Amino acid sequence: MLYENVSKIFKNETALRPEYIPETLPFRDAHLNRLEHYFSEFIENPGSVCPKVILVGKTGTGKTVTARKFGQSVETRGKNRKVRYIHVSCFIHRKLFSLLRDIGQQLGLPVPKRGLSVSDLIQLLLDLMEERDLYSVITLDDVFHLVNSSDEDEDQLGSLIKLSEEVYYRCGKYRFCFILISQDTSFLDRLDRSARSILGNVVIEFEPYTREQIYKILEQRAELALREGTYSEDVLQMIADVAGVDEDDLSRNSSYRGDARFAIDVLWHAAKIAELDHAEKILPDHVREALKHAVPGVPREYIENLPLHKKLLLLAIVRALKMRRSEAYVSFGFVEEVYGMICEQYGEKPRRHTQLWEYLRDLRSLGIIETRLSGKGRRGRTTLISLSRDLRAEEHIDDMSRRISVSIPAEPLENLERLLEELIKRELGE
Ligand SMILES: Nc1ncnc2c1ncn2[C@@H]1O[C@H](COP(=O)(O)OP(=O)(O)OP(=O)(O)O)[C@@H](O)[C@H]1O
Numbered sequence: 001m002l003y004e005n006v007s008k009i010f011k012n013e014t015a016l017r018p019e020y021i022p023e024t025l026p027f028r029d030a031h032l033n034r035l036e037h038y039f040s041e042f043i044e045n046p047g048s049v050c051p052k053v054i055l056v057g058k059t060g061t062g063k064t065v066t067a068r069k070f071g072q073s074v075e076t077r078g079k080n081r082k083v084r085y086i087h088v089s090c091f092i093h094r095k096l097f098s099l100l101r102d103i104g105q106q107l108g109l110p111v112p113k114r115g116l117s118v119s120d121l122i123q124l125l126l127d128l129m130e131e132r133d134l135y136s137v138i139t140l141d142d143v144f145h146l147v148n149s150s151d152e153d154e155d156q157l158g159s160l161i162k163l164s165e166e167v168y169y170r171c172g173k174y175r176f177c178f179i180l181i182s183q184d185t186s187f188l189d190r191l192d193r194s195a196r197s198i199l200g201n202v203v204i205e206f207e208p209y210t211r212e213q214i215y216k217i218l219e220q221r222a223e224l225a226l227r228e229g230t231y232s233e234d235v236l237q238m239i240a241d242v243a244g245v246d247e248d249d250l251s252r253n254s255s256y257r258g259d260a261r262f263a264i265d266v267l268w269h270a271a272k273i274a275e276l277d278h279a280e281k282i283l284p285d286h287v288r289e290a291l292k293h294a295v296p297g298v299p300r301e302y303i304e305n306l307p308l309h310k311k312l313l314l315l316a317i318v319r320a321l322k323m324r325r326s327e328a329y330v331s332f333g334f335v336e337e338v339y340g341m342i343c344e345q346y347g348e349k350p351r352r353h354t355q356l357w358e359y360l361r362d363l364r365s366l367g368i369i370e371t372r373l374s375g376k377g378r379r380g381r382t383t384l385i386s387l388s389r390d391l392r393a394e395e396h397i398d399d400m401s402r403r404i405s406v407s408i409p410a411e412p413l414e415n416l417e418r419l420l421e422e423l424i425k426r427e428l429g430e
């Protein structure tokens, strides 16, 4: 892009994108080695064993990037590419059917879009894999969503795990093995006993990053992404101070602490602001400004890529929640009213009720919001809406009753509102 060619700050902006995989992952060698260790037999001797490993850690601790890095080495070594690495986001694919289809597509197998039941689709996948003698290490990322999304009682994850074993009885070889990623191990409680025992208990923990570690990670990214002389140690240190945990206080509860994604996002934002400012380099003020913009939780691309009216509806939800600060949920009716006002503000023609319903469902399936039905009230049941767990920074789970009490702090709402307003303005060319 012309714009990037003339940038005084960036030399390679993609190195600050969330999906970028750096050459080396500082502080995650031990984790990678453990993955190598557990999967080496499957890779050397495809189908002989069926390892299953669980990666757990708080947001931004490098679970996804470590699994992908491991995947790169599987892809280069996997016995003439018989062993393939597949990474599926359960955040996007929340139903077994769509998840299996994605696996099929990533394996390059001809899987039809519709017309098959889940069990037909499984049969087809296995037949095709056998025919081509393929094996696969499958990472189910954010597997938590697969366990929680089913409205029905079916146990999607349990079925998948059991399937990996059943295949063995069918053809004497294991075709899949799994890496499961989640922020904690609570999803295991939802599995039945046999699925849990098949899964085993190999858990690799990802600790939150300390300030020094975040500093090193930022340094690596800054060298790749930014021109020399455009950033100082102080600027990186400022971000690391906010994003890293103190060495002696790993339990610190802020949602930003130990989160490399947050840190990298702040650096990217600060660089962008410096550029807009026509500055020669990133200054502490740019970092302060960037800190105001950062939204922890849901990946930024999900929000950036929403079509205009879904952004407007999300903005309406955010504003409605801000107006009813003391409540964790707002009603769909109220959100619609606010949406109407927002459309007026931007001179946009409001979408109809039924269309908004669909948007609401889509926002929910992307994991940005959550909905539930109210108890029977004065006017029957209404749909109540809140931000997703990931965006509600403060949440307290009572271990005894497993009840969740929620309070939405001001910051995520304000930041999300600002981000949406910026994106909408840009889109409308204002
Ligand atoms: N050790 C590391 N070295 C370099 N970059 C890292 C490291 N750990 C994380 N990152 C970067 O930080 C960002 C967040 O990491 P990642 O997506 O792997 O987190 P995660 O643990 O999967 O978080 P979540 O639970 O929110 O999905 C990514 O851009 C990743 O490249």
Ligand SMILES: [Mg+2]
Binding pocket: 063, 064, 065, 141
């Ligand atoms: Mg992740």
